[in-house]
Amino acid sequence: MPLTHANAPPDLYEQDFYAWTQDQAxxxxxxxxxxxxxxxxxEEIESMGINQRNDLKNRLRVLLQHxxxxxxxxxxxxxxxxxxxxxxxxxxDLLLEDSPSLRRLLTEALAYxxxxxxxxxxxxxxxxxxxxxxxxxxTLEQLLNDEFWPD
Numbered sequence: 001m002p003l004t005h006a007n008a009p010p011d012l013y014e015q016d017f018y019a020w021t022q023d024q025a026x027x028x029x030x031x032x033x034x035x036x037x038x039x040x041x042x043e044e045i046e047s048m049g050i051n052q053r054n055d056l057k058n059r060l061r062v063l064l065q066h067x068x069x070x071x072x073x074x075x076x077x078x079x080x081x082x083x084x085x086x087x088x089x090x091x092x093d094l095l096l097e098d099s100p101s102l103r104r105l106l107t108e109a110l111a112y113x114x115x116x117x118x119x120x121x122x123x124x125x126x127x128x129x130x131x132x133x134x135x136x137x138x139t140l141e142q143l144l145n146d147e148f149w150p151d
Contacts, residue, residue, distance in 0.1 A: 086146070
């Protein structure tokens, strides 16, 4: 028998997440608001927002890491680094296009991401951490500008 909102077990969320999502969507579309698993739905919606924020931070970290490598290890520049920088800029742009409210988190995300990018660039290049500036040398405008390549 197919799973419907009438016969869904109360602990479906824990047993089969995919089935739970389909059950909740069916209930929502049918207007059965009181039959929704409101607590788990609220958690999942919050989690979706957190995932987008974390994706923004991660994309900025990778972008910063490669820009640092580009600037401080110019003899190693490669098309792979170009591809990564372009890809991360595109992904950040898409995130901001899909969720414009993430723009207000850019300064916070940059502050979080830069020290991690700095450490990662040091590890990958085997250059001393002190090679890279303590504070981010790039503005947000530069980071998101396709024409910006640090020298």
